Amino acid sequence: MFLVKPERRRLLQAGATVAVIALGLASRAYPSFVPEVLGKYPGDALWAMMIFFALGAVATRLLTWKLAAWALLVCFAVEFSQLYQAPWINAIRAHTLGHLVLGSFFGWVDLIAYTVGVAIAALVDKGILFQRR
Numbered sequence: 001m002f003l004v005k006p007e008r009r010r011l012l013q014a015g016a017t018v019a020v021i022a023l024g025l026a027s028r029a030y031p032s033f034v035p036e037v038l039g040k041y042p043g044d045a046l047w048a049m050m051i052f053f054a055l056g057a058v059a060t061r062l063l064t065w066k067l068a069a070w071a072l073l074v075c076f077a078v079e080f081s082q083l084y085q086a087p088w089i090n091a092i093r094a095h096t097l098g099h100l101v102l103g104s105f106f107g108w109v110d111l112i113a114y115t116v117g118v119a120i121a122a123l124v125d126k127g128i129l130f131q132r133r
Contacts (some may be wrong), residue, residue: 010060055067071121
């Protein structure tokens with residue numbers, strides 16, 4: 001008998017991506033629903049979760065820990081790109097979509113928020129979304 005490789009279901013990953021986007025936008029639009037002590041960091045963690053689930057929709061057979069590593073790589077790359085402040089990229093960041101995707105200013109604590117977000121997404125993925133068919 002052949003072993004069936006575990007595979008993520010694209011629809012569940014896409015649904016998780018959309019749900020996390022909605023939660024992330026809501027966390028920024030309605031900050032009163034997020035404990036003030038957490039500041040903007042829940043939104044950063046949700047952004048990292050969105051990256052994880054979006055990558056999971058593409059890489060359906062990638063092991064969870066590898067997917068988490070790729071998601072962190074993307075998140076960290078975007079954060080470190082904020083150290084580059086050329087006029088052309090700042091013009092992109094000045095628009096709402098550009099700001100949501102690329103951010104504005106580098107922050108070390110953002111890296112922690114991304115790590116927490118990817119860890120939560122990996123736990124959800126491992127427990128619910130990544131199962132044998």
